Amino acid sequence: MGDFQQKYNLEIEEADNYLGPDGHIKEKVMLFNGPIISANWGDTVNVTVVNRLRTNGYHSHFSTSYDVDLGPFLISDWYYGSADQMMSRISSATEPFIAGQPGSPPESDNVLFNGTNVDPHGMRGGRYAHIHVTKGKRYRIRLINASVDNSFTISIVGHKMEVVHTDFVPVRPYHTDHLFLAVGQRYDVVIDAEADISNYWLNATFSETGLCGRSRNQNPAAILHYEDAPDPDHELPQEPGERPEDARCLDSLAYEPVLDRQVSRFPVGAPNVLTADMKINRATNHNVIPVLMSSRESGNRGGGVHGLPSYRVEPSKASVSSKSLPVRIEEQEVSDTPWSYWLIQNFSPVPHPMHLHGHDFVVLGRSPALPFPPATPVGFTGRPSMFNSTVDREGLVWTNPMRRDTTVLPGLGWLVVAFEAGNPGSWIFHCHIAWHVSQGFSVQFLEEPESIGAGMNLGEVAENCNAWRQYAPQDDALKADSGI
Numbered sequence: 001m002g003d004f005q006q007k008y009n010l011e012i013e014e015a016d017n018y019l020g021p022d023g024h025i026k027e028k029v030m031l032f033n034g035p036i037i038s039a040n041w042g043d044t045v046n047v048t049v050v051n052r053l054r055t056n057g058y059h060s061h062f063s064t065s066y067d068v069d070l071g072p073f074l075i076s077d078w079y080y081g082s083a084d085q086m087m088s089r090i091s092s093a094t095e096p097f098i099a100g101q102p103g104s105p106p107e108s109d110n111v112l113f114n115g116t117n118v119d120p121h122g123m124r125g126g127r128y129a130h131i132h133v134t135k136g137k138r139y140r141i142r143l144i145n146a147s148v149d150n151s152f153t154i155s156i157v158g159h160k161m162e163v164v165h166t167d168f169v170p171v172r173p174y175h176t177d178h179l180f181l182a183v184g185q186r187y188d189v190v191i192d193a194e195a196d197i198s199n200y201w202l203n204a205t206f207s208e209t210g211l212c213g214r215s216r217n218q219n220p221a222a223i224l225h226y227e228d229a230p231d232p233d234h235e236l237p238q239e240p241g242e243r244p245e246d247a248r249c250l251d252s253l254a255y256e257p258v259l260d261r262q263v264s265r266f267p268v269g270a271p272n273v274l275t276a277d278m279k280i281n282r283a284t285n286h287n288v289i290p291v292l293m294s295s296r297e298s299g300n301r302g303g304g305v306h307g308l309p310s311y312r313v314e315p316s317k318a319s320v321s322s323k324s325l326p327v328r329i330e331e332q333e334v335s336d337t338p339w340s341y342w343l344i345q346n347f348s349p350v351p352h353p354m355h356l357h358g359h360d361f362v363v364l365g366r367s368p369a370l371p372f373p374p375a376t377p378v379g380f381t382g383r384p385s386m387f388n389s390t391v392d393r394e395g396l397v398w399t400n401p402m403r404r405d406t407t408v409l410p411g412l413g414w415l416v417v418a419f420e421a422g423n424p425g426s427w428i429f430h431c432h433i434a435w436h437v438s439q440g441f442s443v444q445f446l447e448e449p450e451s452i453g454a455g456m457n458l459g460e461v462a463e464n465c466n467a468w469r470q471y472a473p474q475d476d477a478l479k480a481d482s483g484i
C-alpha cells in the first residue's frame with residue numbers, strides 16, 4: 001500500500017510518415033512519450049501532459065511468489081488507417097467494413113506485443129517481441145489487452161500460466177494453459193521457466209466466431225526466449241502450438257478472489273436494468289450508429305416491471321450529440337445493503353467488454369456464449385435471451401463471486417454485476433471497445449456527489465472545463481463523438 005504523490009511527465013506529439021513498429025509507414029500518428037506509470041493503491045498519481053499537437057485530443061486509462069517481475073506486457077491491435085478514417089466507416093450506414101453490417105469493425109492490420117511485431121503482409125520490417133527468461137526461474141508478467149477492438153486467447157507453447165490477479169484483484173492461484181483477454185482486461189500470471197532451453201511461441205488466437213476481433217495477421221505471436229537458446233531474431237521457434245480452446249468471446253469466471261465477499265441477495269424482481277443495443281440512425285444526416293444504453297427514466301421506486309427504478313433506451317439522447325447521462329446511485333436503493341446491482345441486456349450478437357471505473361464489481365452471473373457454429377445465422381435481428389428473475393436469480397453466485405473491473409456482456413444475452421456503492425465520484429461504466437464508447441456506449445454512476453469535493457480539487461476541474469468550452473467551438477470536428 002502506498003500513500004505517495006507520484007509525479008510523471010507525458011508529452012504528446014504528432015508525427016508525419018511515422019515508421020511503425022512492424023515497418024509499415026503511417027501518414028500521421030499521435031505519439032505519447034514518457035515513462036511507464038506505476039503506483040500502489042492509495043498513491044496520488046500526478047501526470048503533467050505537455051501537448052505538442054497541432055490539434056487537440058487526449059484520453060487516459062489506468063491501467064505469490066516469483067523470482068523476477070517482468071512487468072507489463074501489452075498486447076494490442078494495430079491499424080494502418082487513422083482513427084478518424086476508421087471511425088467514420090464504423091459509423092457509416094452505407095459503407096461499413098463488412099458489407100450489410102453497419103457498425104462492424106475492420107480487421108486489425110497487425111497485433112503488437114509490447115509495441116512490436118513483424119509485418120505480416122510482406123517482409124518490410126519489424127521484429128518479434130521477446131520475453132527473456134532463464135531456465136529454473138519463476139517469472140511474473142502482467143498481460144494487458146490494450147486493444148481498441150481485438151480480444152484473443154493467449155497461450156505459450158510448452159508452458160502453463162498461474163493466474164494470480166484478475167485486473168487488480170488478487171485471486172487464488174489458477175493454473176491454465178490458455179487465457180482469454182477481452183479488451184481492457186489484465187491478468188498477472190506467473191510462468192515457470194522449466195522447459196528445455198529453446199525459443200517458444202507466445203500465441204494470440206482469435207475466436208472462430210469472428211465476433212470479438214479479427215486481424216489480417218492470422219497468427220499473431222511473440223517469442224519466449226530462454227537464455228543460451230539460439231538468437232530468436234535468426235532462429236524462430238519450431239513448434240507452432242495447438243489451437244487453444246475457443247472461449248467464444250467470454251472471459252472465464254473460474255477465479256476465486258483471495259479476499260472473500262458475501263453479496264446480499266437482491267429480492268425477486270430484478271436489479272436495475274441497462275439495455276445495450278446497436279441501431280442505425282437513419283434520421284440524421286450523419287449516418288450515425290449510436291450504441292445505446294438506457295438512462296434512468298424517473299424515480300420509479302416501487303413501480304414498473306421490476307419493482308425498482310427503471311431504465312429505458314432513449315435513442316435521441318444516446319446519439320453522439322448527447323450530453324452525458326449520469327445515473328445517481330441512491331443509498332440502499334435495492335435493499336438494506338451497500339450493493340448496487342446492475343443487469344445489462346444485450347440486444348446485439350456482439351459481445352461487449354464492460355468496464356467500470358472507481359470500483360471492482362462482482363460478476364454474479366451471465367447468460368452462456370452464443371452457440372458456434374450458430375444454429376441460425378447470427379444477425380442483428382437474433383432474439384436475445386432475457387434475464388428471467390425467478391429462474392436465473394437462482395443460478396447467480398452470491399458467495400465470493402469473481403471480482404474484477406472488466407468482464408464480457410455475452411452477445412444476445414445478459415450480465416449481472418454488483419458493486420459496493422460508497423466511493424464518492426462520477427464513475428463511468430462503458431464498453432471497452434473504443435469505437436463503441438466513442439459512439440456513446442456508456443453511462444455515469446454518480447455516487448455521493450456532495451462528498452466529491454472533499455477528495456479532489458473541483459476548482460481545477462472547472463478551470464479545465466471552462467478552457468475547453470472556450471476552445472471547442474473553434475472546431476466542430478472535436479465534437480464528433482461522445483468525447484470519452
Ligand SMILES: [Cu+2]
Nearest residue numbers: 352431433436
Ligand atoms: Cu461494445
